[in-house]
Amino acid sequence: MGSSAAPWKHHLLNSLNSNSHLKHSIYLQLATVAPNGRPSNRTVVFRGFADNSDKIQINTDSRSRKIEDIKYCPFAEICWYFTDSWEQYRINGRIHIIDSTNPNPVKLQQRERAWFDSSIRSRLQYLGPSPAAIPSLKDTSFQEPSLDPLAGPVDAFCLLVLDPEQVDFLNLRSNKRITFASRCSSINGEKIWTSTEINP
Amino acid sequence: MGSSAAPWKHHLLNSLNSNSHLKHSIYLQLATVAPNGRPSNRTVVFRGFADNSDKIQINTDSRSRKIEDIKYCPFAEICWYFTDSWEQYRINGRIHIIDSTNPNPVKLQQRERAWFDSSIRSRLQYLGPSPAAIPSLKDTSFQEPSLDPLAGPVDAFCLLVLDPEQVDFLNLRSNKRITFASRCSSINGEKIWTSTEINP
Numbered sequence: 245m246g247s248s249a250a251p252w253k254h255h256l257l258n259s260l261n262s263n264s265h266l267k268h269s270i271y272l273q274l275a276t277v278a279p280n281g282r283p284s285n286r287t288v289v290f291r292g293f294a295d296n297s298d299k300i301q302i303n304t305d306s307r308s309r310k311i312e313d314i315k316y317c318p319f320a321e322i323c324w325y326f327t328d329s330w331e332q333y334r335i336n337g338r339i340h341i342i343d344s345t346n347p348n349p350v351k352l353q354q355r356e357r358a359w360f361d362s363s364i365r366s367r368l369q370y371l372g373p374s375p376a377a378i379p380s381l382k383d384t385s386f387q388e389p390s391l392d393p394l395a396g397p398v399d400a401f402c403l404l405v406l407d408p409e410q411v412d413f414l415n416l417r418s419n420k421r422i423t424f425a426s427r428c429s430s431i432n433g434e435k436i437w438t439s440t441e442i443n444p
Numbered sequence: 445m446g447s448s449a450a451p452w453k454h455h456l457l458n459s460l461n462s463n464s465h466l467k468h469s470i471y472l473q474l475a476t477v478a479p480n481g482r483p484s485n486r487t488v489v490f491r492g493f494a495d496n497s498d499k500i501q502i503n504t505d506s507r508s509r510k511i512e513d514i515k516y517c518p519f520a521e522i523c524w525y526f527t528d529s530w531e532q533y534r535i536n537g538r539i540h541i542i543d544s545t546n547p548n549p550v551k552l553q554q555r556e557r558a559w560f561d562s563s564i565r566s567r568l569q570y571l572g573p574s575p576a577a578i579p580s581l582k583d584t585s586f587q588e589p590s591l592d593p594l595a596g597p598v599d600a601f602c603l604l605v606l607d608p609e610q611v612d613f614l615n616l617r618s619n620k621r622i623t624f625a626s627r628c629s630s631i632n633g634e635k636i637w638t639s640t641e642i643n644p
Contacts, residue, residue, distance in 0.1 A: 283536075321484050334484070
């Protein structure tokens with residue numbers, strides 16, 4: 245048992261590095277709870293940590309169903325399995341929605357940076373028809389839209405930020421499992437992490 | 445829109461076949477809802493379909509936390525991403541626990557078959573210390589147990605059976621997405637599936 249600043253992040257950066265030759269190494273599964281109370285689960289792309297913190301960024305379409313899920317229950321669990329190093333991270337925490345209506349200018353800037361950090365191809369998705377909807381006549385005749393590379397985020401572009409509270413790290417090669425838990429410091433409100441080795 | 449018997453199963457069998465050279469192609473992420481109302485998510489191994497049906501089998505330890513989750517909320521969503529063919533299946537449905545205390549002899553036989561279908565190495569896991577627990581002095585001095593290959597399932601061995609109600613299939617190469625929904629026939633109670641192409 246010990247305490248330090250996000251000790252699991254060091255492991256995760258190592259895993260990202262040792263699996264970086266695989267395109268799918270930045271794909272992870274994000275579980276939420278739907279308004280009907282059932283779990284939902286989908287693959288999303290890791291878009292880095294927010295400003296050197298331990299907060300995980302994910303881009304999504306504000307018209308997608310996961311937004312309704314997060315408004316209903318603001319918690320998520322990431323399951324991230326690295327296929328080459330046989331390592332799994334389960335990251336549980338509160339998830340924040342930063343969309344075009346966000347009143348905080350700092351958060352809007354963060355969303356804008358995430359937009360410009362995405363490829364033009366990724367950005368074009370947000371100009372397409374509404375995800376998971378039945379195609380309308382308009383959609384089927386949908387022309388590939390053009391996009392000014394200097395234009396800021398469109399309304400459908402939404403940044404999700406997961407603030408980890410608990411992390412479970414399993415290494416299937418060494419058969420080691422560590423659980424990381426956080427609490428808020430009573431002095432400055434900062435997260436304090438403790439880690440414990442548990443049975444795999 | 446059309447109706448037939450589990451039309452998504454045919455796609456899934458194709459995906460399993462085209463990704464079978466990858467050890468991790470049978471790994472999927474299972475999301476449940478924990479008793480605190482938050483989602484949980486972990487990698488599990490696909491153990492086949494139950495008796496030629498569309499029901500998905502997963503082996504687990506009856507001492508693992510997912511059992512508590514399923515007792516609290518008996519629904520789960522699988523997210524299964526095939527890294528070579530760029531296909532994703534999201535499979536939502538009710539999940540059933542078949543453990544050693546199950547009163548139904550047919551279900552106990554199904555559990556026994558799942559036990560004997562597992563490798564000796566897999567079976568040995570269920571003789572190990574309790575998963576996610578802090579190792580006790582007993583655990584740290586734990587000797588690799590021996591197992592009679594003809595001995596039936598141990599108490600900790602548990603079969604989970606997911607009965608799909610809704611399936612979302614996304615092919616990232618062709619950018620096609622199909623949603624499959626089921627309802628019970630009013631005539632014989634059998635599941636009737638319909639499929640609809642939706643926006644990716």
